[in-house]
Amino acid sequence: MVPQKETHPPESAEVRENMSSAEMVVVGEKISIGKGTCFLCHTMGSHGSRAPDLAGIGGRAAERIEGYSDIDYLAESLFEPGAYIVEGYNPIMTPAHKAPISLTQPEVLAVIAYLQSLGGSPTVTMKTNLKYSADPSATATPAPTLVVSNDEASASYDNLSGDELFNKYACMACHSLTDPVQLLGPSLYDVGDRLSRAEILESIIDPDAVVTEGFVKGVMSATLQGAGFDEDITPQQLRTLVEFLSQKKGS
Ligand code: HEC
Numbered sequence: 001m002v003p004q005k006e007t008h009p010p011e012s013a014e015v016r017e018n019m020s021s022a023e024m025v026v027v028g029e030k031i032s033i034g035k036g037t038c039f040l041c042h043t044m045g046s047h048g049s050r051a052p053d054l055a056g057i058g059g060r061a062a063e064r065i066e067g068y069s070d071i072d073y074l075a076e077s078l079f080e081p082g083a084y085i086v087e088g089y090n091p092i093m094t095p096a097h098k099a100p101i102s103l104t105q106p107e108v109l110a111v112i113a114y115l116q117s118l119g120g121s122p123t124v125t126m127k128t129n130l131k132y133s134a135d136p137s138a139t140a141t142p143a144p145t146l147v148v149s150n151d152e153a154s155a156s157y158d159n160l161s162g163d164e165l166f167n168k169y170a171c172m173a174c175h176s177l178t179d180p181v182q183l184l185g186p187s188l189y190d191v192g193d194r195l196s197r198a199e200i201l202e203s204i205i206d207p208d209a210v211v212t213e214g215f216v217k218g219v220m221s222a223t224l225q226g227a228g229f230d231e232d233i234t235p236q237q238l239r240t241l242v243e244f245l246s247q248k249k250g251s
């Protein structure tokens with residue numbers, strides 16, 4: 001979903017107090033793709049191995065827990081993901097209002113509107129009082145204008161270069177950047193010529209979606225998962241990596 005809809009995760013999503021439901025859905029989608037990093041784990045319209053597919057979640061949400069409305073369930077999924085574990089999955093999702101994701105209350109409301117819109121209709125508003133609060137001192141009424149930047153929460157470790165990230169996540173163990181030699185994975189020395197930025201992004205966040213001919217499916221995804229890549233990587237780091245690789249055009 002990310003690669004098809006957006007070439008880059010968005011820089012920022014502007015959350016306003018008086019957004020209509022339709023506007024909340026648009027902003028909520030941007031937050032989910034960008035700052036929320038939801039699609040590092042979740043899929044949209046294909047069976048997810050790491051996390052449940054979110055297609056149709058707006059329709060399913062009200063049926064998950066007896067006595068819970070769809071908003072109740074979605075709020076709990078975001079604030080206390082460990083409270084109800086979807087069958088077949090591990091409790092690896094961290095609460096969306098805490099680091100590293102750190103969504104604010106208005107952002108959570110927008111994300112809930114977006115999730116409701118997937119197979120249902122958004123009934124949440126910017127004034128809805130959830131059972132949970134991102135900040136205990138926060139009221140349900142958000143500040144008039146709030147500009148959310150992807151970079152704030154993780155600025156401290158976001159200044160690594162593409163080269164450094166490539167080493168940090170052990171990409172170099174399987175990919176050559178300097179020669180057209182195959183290691184466990186294909187050489188990436190000319191990947192910027194072969195793949196668009198969107199395709200590079202998809203190869204990294206969902207390596208099994210398109211498997212390069214002649215290579216084994218699952219090797220890269222399993223290794224990155226084992227290394228905690230999904231939990232570690234930030235949207236800013238992803239952008240840096242994709243930009244770095246898109247410049248590799250052979251020698
Ligand atoms: C680190 C991986 C990861 C990230 C990031 C993540 N999730 Fe999850 N999420 C999971 C897993 C695994 C489950 C299933 C286990 C559970 O219920 O806790 C889940 C469950 C859910 C559910 C319940 C799904 C259902 O079918 O009942 C929703 C809704 C959800 N996540 C939304 C989100 C949203 C929105 C974001 C971004 C703000 C997000 N998740 C980020 C891994 C993740």
Ligand code: HEC
Binds near residue numbers: 173
């Ligand atoms: C354990 C080995 C391994 C590691 C570690 C690994 N990859 Fe891969 N990678 C592969 C394999 C195998 C493929 C080909 C199969 C596929 O597409 O999943 C691949 C495919 C790719 C592709 C698509 C290449 C093409 O020519 O189509 C990109 C881009 C990529 N990897 C980037 C990365 C980045 C960035 C990292 C580090 C964050 C990384 N890989 C870590 C093994 C690995």
